[in-house]
Structure formats: C-alpha cells, structure tokens
C-alpha cells in the first residue's frame with residue numbers, strides 16, 4: 365500500500381538528510397514511512413501509491429482554502445507570467461500590506477520576509493534595537509522558527525537562562541534567552557526579577573506547536589502588564605494563528621494587544637511568505653528608515669504576494685468562513701472525544717477557529733510538561749491506523765491540526781466513524 369513511497373523515501377535519504385527538508389515530515393514520532401505526495405485537490409491529498417487522504421495538515425496551516433483553490437491558482441499564474449522576481453518594489457506588496465494594516469488597530473506598517481523563522485528573528489532584532497536591551501523571554505513548547513537564539517531548552521538547576529537545544533548553537537547565543545513555563549505568571553514574574561535587560565516577550569498567544577494549548581487570558585494580561593512595567597515589548601507570534609484562529613488571528617479573540625505581530629503560513633497561502641508588523645513609531649527604526657538592519661533578496665516576492673493577497677481578500681470578503689470552519693473543527697473534536705470515551709480512552713480536545721488539537725491524556729494540558737505526560741504510543745497507533753483508512757493527521761501529538769473550507773461535515777463524520785473502529789483496538 366505504501367511501496368512506492370517506501371522506495372522514494374529510501375532514494376531521498378541518499379541525497380537529503382533523513383530524506384526530508386523539515387524534520388517533522390519524516391514521521392519519526394509515529395514510525396513508518398511518510399507518504400510521498402503526488403498532488404492535492406480541495407480537502408484531499410494523493411500519494412504516489414494512489415492512496416487518497418482527507419488532509420487535516422494543510423501544509424501545516426497555510427492552506428485555509430485547501431489545495432488548488434481556483435482563485436489563488438489564477439492569481440499566482442497571472443503574476444508568474446510577468447516574471448518571478450525583480451528585487452525591486454511592486455504594487456502587490458503595498459496592496460497586501462494595506463490589507464493587513466487595515467485589519468489591526470495596533471499596527472501601521474508591515475515588512476515582508478520569506479518565512480516564519482525570518483519574521484520572528486527580525487521581530488526580535490527590532491525589539492532589541494528599539495529598547496536597547498538584550499534579553500528575551502520565550503516559553504517552553506512555543507516554537508518560533510529555527511534561529512539560533514530561539515533553539516533553547518531549560519538549563520540545569522533553577523536557572524531560567526536557556527541552554528542550546530541543538531548542537532551548532534553556541535551557548536553565548538542562547539544565554540540571552542530566558543525560558544519560562546507557558547501559562548505560569550509566577551515564573552514570568554521571576555524572569556523579570558532575574559534580569560533588568562529584557563527587550564521583549566515572544567509568545568504564541570495560541571500555542572500550536574505543542575499540540576493546541578491556548579494561553580489563558582490572565583496569563584496574556586500578565587505578559588502585557590510586565591512588559592509595560594519594565595519597558596519591554598510584547599511580540600505575538602501569529603505565524604500559525606494569524607488568519608486561522610479568527611480573521612484577526614489570536615489578536616481578534618483576545619483582550620490583550622501586542623506591540624509587534626509576526627505572520628506566516630496563511631499569509632502566503634502556500635507560497636513562502638512571512639511578515640512582521642508594528643506601529644509606525646516602532647517600524648521607523650527599521651532600515652532604510654532607521655538603523656536596525658533587515659533585508660531579503662526574495663522578500664515580498666510578487667508571486668507569493670499575489671497568492672497572499674488573493675487569499676486575504678477572499679477571507680475578508682467572506683468572514684462567515686470562520687464560523688463555518690470553527691463549527692467543523694468542533695464537530696470533529698467533539699466526535700473524536702465521544703468515540704474515545706465510548707471506548708474507554710481518555711482524550712482531551714480543543715479548538716480555536718480552524719485550528720484543533722487532541723491529546724491522549726486524562727487532564728487538559730496547560731503547558732509543555734503536561735503535554736509530555738500524554739500517551740505517545742497510543743497516538744502513534746491511532747495516527748498509523750487512521751492513515752491506513754485515508755485520514756492524514758499531523759504525525760505528532762506536538763502538532764496542531766487544521767480545517768480547510770473544502771472539508772465537509774460528511775468528511776468529518778466519516779472520519780469519526782473510522783476513528784471509532786480504530787479506538788476499539790487502542791486499549
């Protein structure tokens with residue numbers, strides 16, 4: 365059933381480390397070989413062995429309209445025919461920037477980059493440059509891309525200053541990153557006691573990289589208050605939640621406003637785009653207006669801008685989409701929870717707009733440590749069995765799932781029915 369993918373994977377492994385260009389794709393945490401994809405259409409993925417899957421990954425979030433949306437496809441092809449890149453300004457960048465700025469009260473200007481990693485890395489440099497401070501606070505289990513100072517893990521003993529979580533990252537580069545437990549106001553206060561040199565807090569206001577774990581309102585309010593008190597900036601990393609959790613991302617459903625927002629994923633609709641945005645005042649520090657350097661040969665690439673622009677306009681013109689997506693996400697996880705309980709399996713579920721998550725554990729996870737207590741073996745079996753039945757879930761309990769507009773209630777009900785069968789054998 366996966367023969368061609370197995371062969372393709374072996375071949376890929378000879379020329380690409382681990383056979384993949386981003387580690388999670390290798391299926392390491394669930395075992396087995398990742399299906400090699402031939403094409404996508406609407407809510408479905410098709411692999412090279414001829415298997416068809418209902419896609420709950422959607423390229424890890426970007427494809428809110430599913431695969432091969434006609435309007436986005438048209439905009440991309442039309443733009444591509446005029447040239448792929450110029451390294452000079454185009455109106456498409458201004459238009460996309462206008463669409464974004466118009467949506468948020470707290471931002472006036474946007475700079476486009478080519479990935480979420482670049483967006484967060486640049487946002488942090490901006491925060492440091494503006495405040496003239498060096499330390500940053502990051503939370504365990506939040507992912508902000510793979511730049512050096514963000515690849516941190518808890519240091520030894522009581523220290524909150526991070527240690528590198530990957531070889532190749534000098535400790536000198538992570539010593540300015542303070543690591544703190546998600547949703548713990550107490551630890552956050554301690555960080556500010558430990559350092560008077562804090563430039564910013566960077567947070568996923570709805571964490572989607574340790575499964576789906578939203579921050580509590582109380583916690584985000586504490587983030588805001590402590591930043592204000594100590595002259596630090598608050599960065600909401602909305603690379604995943606932006607235009608996903610709601611039209612205005614997490615910012616749209618929370619009381620708390622950040623100073624800097626970062627975007628990616630949906631903003632490019634499947635093309636490589638990231639962005640960071642803030643007030644006129646903060647953004648004026650950025651080169652060439654100000655002194656903080658940041659650049660990119662392919663930044664604001666016209667084809668990528670065209671995809672993002674078409675996608676955002678469609679979302680803004682049809683805001684009812686979010687209601688529908690969110691109902692479908694709830695239908696899915698409520699259904700999964702019901703069949704899990706029927707089969708005596710504890711399952712915790714959550715949704716935010718079109719994002720969903722589920723954990724095989726007794727108690728709702730509030731932070732990274734809680735997520736670590738889930739039953740990973742059970743998840744791996746569930747994942748594998750569902751894949752065989754034609755349902756493509758993220759291949760790790762640490763990843764969120766996504767609903768696209770092309771997924772129907774019928775698709776979801778079929779998924780729940782098969783999940784029931786799979787869970788019967790999960791005990």
Ligand SMILES: *Cc1c(COP(=O)(O)O)cnc(C)c1O
Nearest residue numbers: 479480481507508509601603604
């Ligand atoms: C995906 C993601 C990133 C990194 O984006 P890339 O485009 O993979 O570099 C950063 N932050 C969050 C919250 C993400 O989900």
